[in-house]
Amino acid sequence: MDFELSKEQLMVKKMVKEFADEVIQPRAIEIDKEAKFPVDIFEQMGELGLLGIPFPEEYGGAGADTLSYALAVEEIGRVCGSTGLSYAAAVSLGASPIYYFGTEEQKQNYLVPLAKGEALASFGLTEPNAGSDAGGTQTTAVEDGDDYVINGEKCFITNAGYAKFLIVTAITGKNEKGQNAISSIIVPADTKGITISSDYDKMGVRGSDTAEIVLNDVRVPKENLLGEAHKGFNQFLHTLDGGRISIAALGLGIAQGSLDRALSYAKERKQFGKPISSFQAIQFKLADMAMEVELARNMVHKAAWLKDNNKPFGKEAAYAKLYATETAFRNANQAIQIHGGYGYMREYEVERYLRDAKLLEIGEGTSEIQRMVIARQLGC
Amino acid sequence: MNIYVLLKRTFDTEEKIDVSNGRIEDESAEFIINPYDEYAVEEAINQRDAHGGEVTVVTVGDEESEKQLRTALAMGADKAVLINTEDDLEDGDQYTTAKILHAFFAEKEADLILAGNVAIDEASGQVGPRLAEALGIPFVTTITSLKIEDNTVTIEKDVEGDVEIVETSLPLLVTCQQGLNEPRYPSLPGIMKAKKKPLEELEIDDLDLEEDDVEQKTKTIDIYLPPEKEAGRVLEGDVDEQVKELVSLLKNEKKVL
Ligand SMILES: Cc1cc2nc3c(=O)[nH]c(=O)nc-3n(C[C@H](O)[C@H](O)[C@H](O)COP(=O)(O)OP(=O)(O)OC[C@H]3O[C@@H](n4cnc5c(N)ncnc54)[C@H](O)[C@@H]3O)c2cc1C
Ligand SMILES: Cc1cc2nc3c(=O)[nH]c(=O)nc-3n(C[C@H](O)[C@H](O)[C@H](O)COP(=O)(O)OP(=O)(O)OC[C@H]3O[C@@H](n4cnc5c(N)ncnc54)[C@H](O)[C@@H]3O)c2cc1C
Numbered sequence: 001m002d003f004e005l006s007k008e009q010l011m012v013k014k015m016v017k018e019f020a021d022e023v024i025q026p027r028a029i030e031i032d033k034e035a036k037f038p039v040d041i042f043e044q045m046g047e048l049g050l051l052g053i054p055f056p057e058e059y060g061g062a063g064a065d066t067l068s069y070a071l072a073v074e075e076i077g078r079v080c081g082s083t084g085l086s087y088a089a090a091v092s093l094g095a096s097p098i099y100y101f102g103t104e105e106q107k108q109n110y111l112v113p114l115a116k117g118e119a120l121a122s123f124g125l126t127e128p129n130a131g132s133d134a135g136g137t138q139t140t141a142v143e144d145g146d147d148y149v150i151n152g153e154k155c156f157i158t159n160a161g162y163a164k165f166l167i168v169t170a171i172t173g174k175n176e177k178g179q180n181a182i183s184s185i186i187v188p189a190d191t192k193g194i195t196i197s198s199d200y201d202k203m204g205v206r207g208s209d210t211a212e213i214v215l216n217d218v219r220v221p222k223e224n225l226l227g228e229a230h231k232g233f234n235q236f237l238h239t240l241d242g243g244r245i246s247i248a249a250l251g252l253g254i255a256q257g258s259l260d261r262a263l264s265y266a267k268e269r270k271q272f273g274k275p276i277s278s279f280q281a282i283q284f285k286l287a288d289m290a291m292e293v294e295l296a297r298n299m300v301h302k303a304a305w306l307k308d309n310n311k312p313f314g315k316e317a318a319y320a321k322l323y324a325t326e327t328a329f330r331n332a333n334q335a336i337q338i339h340g341g342y343g344y345m346r347e348y349e350v351e352r353y354l355r356d357a358k359l360l361e362i363g364e365g366t367s368e369i370q371r372m373v374i375a376r377q378l379g380c
Numbered sequence: 381m382n383i384y385v386l387l388k389r390t391f392d393t394e395e396k397i398d399v400s401n402g403r404i405e406d407e408s409a410e411f412i413i414n415p416y417d418e419y420a421v422e423e424a425i426n427q428r429d430a431h432g433g434e435v436t437v438v439t440v441g442d443e444e445s446e447k448q449l450r451t452a453l454a455m456g457a458d459k460a461v462l463i464n465t466e467d468d469l470e471d472g473d474q475y476t477t478a479k480i481l482h483a484f485f486a487e488k489e490a491d492l493i494l495a496g497n498v499a500i501d502e503a504s505g506q507v508g509p510r511l512a513e514a515l516g517i518p519f520v521t522t523i524t525s526l527k528i529e530d531n532t533v534t535i536e537k538d539v540e541g542d543v544e545i546v547e548t549s550l551p552l553l554v555t556c557q558q559g560l561n562e563p564r565y566p567s568l569p570g571i572m573k574a575k576k577k578p579l580e581e582l583e584i585d586d587l588d589l590e591e592d593d594v595e596q597k598t599k600t601i602d603i604y605l606p607p608e609k610e611a612g613r614v615l616e617g618d619v620d621e622q623v624k625e626l627v628s629l630l631k632n633e634k635k636v637l
Binding site for chain 1: 420450566
């Protein structure tokens with residue numbers, strides 16, 4: 001057993017912490033209020049190599065591990081949920097499927113610019129009638145000569161408004177059992193027939209771009225098929241397993257940020273002639289918050305470690321995602337409570353943490369779906 | 381060009397610091413590269429990128445200082461040297477550090493040595509100038525701009541807010557002031573590459589020094605935190621009254637007028 005981070009992991013954490021505190025934190029309120037995707041921050045993150053953390057150098061990445069990536073997401077999430085979500089989605093949903101399943105040529109063409117931070121990609125799985133039941137995809141891709149012709153609609157797709165290309169899931173035929181077979185296809189965002197609109201007015205993660213994609217007779221060459229045909233279902237399950245570690249890390253960041261703010265406020269705020277941190281009611285809240293942050297961190301790190309060591313990590317990723325995101329919500333809620341009336345105001349930032357944390361209990365598999373994944377692993 | 385940076389690991393004065401029995405508690409403090417030394421690292425990298433050569437970062441410290449050296453390597457320095465005094469020296473002062481560095485540089489052909497203006501822990505600003513004196517090379521402190529053309533070096537130096545322009549030549553030692561540059565964040569690929577860059581570890585006998593040669597010249601009597609900031613006082617009444625009261629306070633209570 002070894003709970004120590006390596007020197008490189010510590011350096012990554014420290015670097016991203018400084019970047020988050022100095023560059024992102026001062027903009028966090030504005031990003032939320034104006035619901036504007038911070039393109040320039042993503043450019044800087046790209047230059048620092050953050051968008052390519054877990055990919056090998058030969059594909060433009062930094063060749064670091066999943067744990068380093070989780071540390072980076074945590075540090076960004078600690079100051080800004082919007083930036084954290086778009087970051088996690090860019091790496092885990094936009095770039096990772098190409099790394100996992102793409103051909104060498106696809107990796108060179110698509111993964112390299114993503115890892116270098118020169119472009120963003122999105123993963124379009126969810127549809128108006130296929131959310132938790134992502135296998136219920138209705139979008140179709142029909143073979144026509146050397147092309148696929150894609151028709152359908154995707155909703156709630158992170159970063160799509162700023163993406164250079166999209167990975168979309170679509171029905172490409174039937175399997176042996178006569179069920180719809182799904183494939184993933186890489187579609188350049190400027191292909192004719194695609195309409196992308198980012199008009200959602202969201203509760204939280206307001207600065208993360210979320211878009212609706214309409215595909216109307218969109219034609220792409222067959223070589224844009226990601227990996228093998230009809231393997232889309234397993235591909236997205238695998239992609240989401242990995243993505244869950246990053247959403248868990250984001251939840252951890254928000255939970256830690258909530259604790260930090262609540263603790264420092266409680267030490268300064270005086271009522272009844274004493275700092276409110278001297279009241280046991282407040283102390284117990286802070287104690288619970290700190291404990292849950294640490295438990296969530298252990299679970300996130302364990303899931304990342306398992307993935308880095310090529311061991312099965314699906315169940316642990318679900319534990320981490322479920323626990324860390326629900327901890328984020330609880331901690332943000334308690335942080336508001338500890339701030340009293342001030343916590344209800346945007347300026348004190350903890351109400352934003354609560355709004356941002358709520359998304360994490362929904363995206364990349366709702367809390368209910370995580371419990372289903374865990375129960376299935378238990379043999380139910 | 382052979383460029384060297386003198387770097388010190390120090391505690392972060394923006395984080396909590398605990399002092400007990402006249403010593404800073406290592407356990408609770410956060411450690412960083414001395415911020416002024418970060419300007420030195422950044423400048424060294426920029427000068428190397430402009431003129432070619434190699435950047436070597438040198439620290440006199442202990443095992444833990446490796447973290448700060450690795451960070452400098454991750455920023456882009458080429459090599460690092462840790463002169464580890466952990467087993468040989470109980471304590472040291474600026475004399476000790478300069479003496480050790482002098483022994484280290486005696487063998488080297490340094491064209492440019494960059495240090496921080498001061499280390500934020502003890503803030504003496506002495507190590508750089510002492511080393512330059514010992515090496516018999518020119519030094520310029522608190523620089524805010526450095527231009528090297530052939531052997532001519534043009535420097536802007538901060539003098540209490542004004543700028544002095546100095547022309548000098550290599551080899552040279554400078555100490556870096558805020559405003560010289562914006563230190564970069566180490567990039568992810570930089571962090572991963574730092575692992576493979578050379579980090580040499582020396583002890584004082586590798587430099588033919590004995591404990592007595594470097595014995596400190598000063599003695600630290602005590603270390604204590606500044607008194608806690610007291611709450612401000614809000615004066616009341618109309619402006620005339622407030623001004624009168626303020627003047628009287630400054631005169632009689634604070635005795636500054
Ligand atoms: C800001 C944001 C960003 C997103 N980014 C992306 C993205 O980049 N790519 C992408 O493809 N999708 C994305 N999504 C979509 C997200 O993954 C889905 O919203 C999520 O999977 C839930 O699907 P749904 O909204 O259709 O809800 P539904 O599936 O309709 O769920 C409604 C409720 O029913 C529950 N439920 C459903 N099925 C069951 C069951 N079998 N048993 C028990 N309870 C059940 C759910 O837990 C939930 O509480 C994003 C969503 C948001 C809000
Ligand atoms: C939208 C809004 C409308 C409002 N409208 C009005 C209004 O019309 N009129 C008006 O007068 N006020 C109004 N308020 C103020 C409101 O009543 C106060 O915010 C509330 O009483 C809490 O006080 P506080 O914000 O100073 O928090 P604090 O008193 O500083 O409390 C901070 C935290 O410390 C806890 N705490 C404090 N003392 C103790 C203790 N002894 N033991 C244990 N825990 C303790 C609190 O429970 C809380 O969790 C409003 C506030 C809001 C946000």
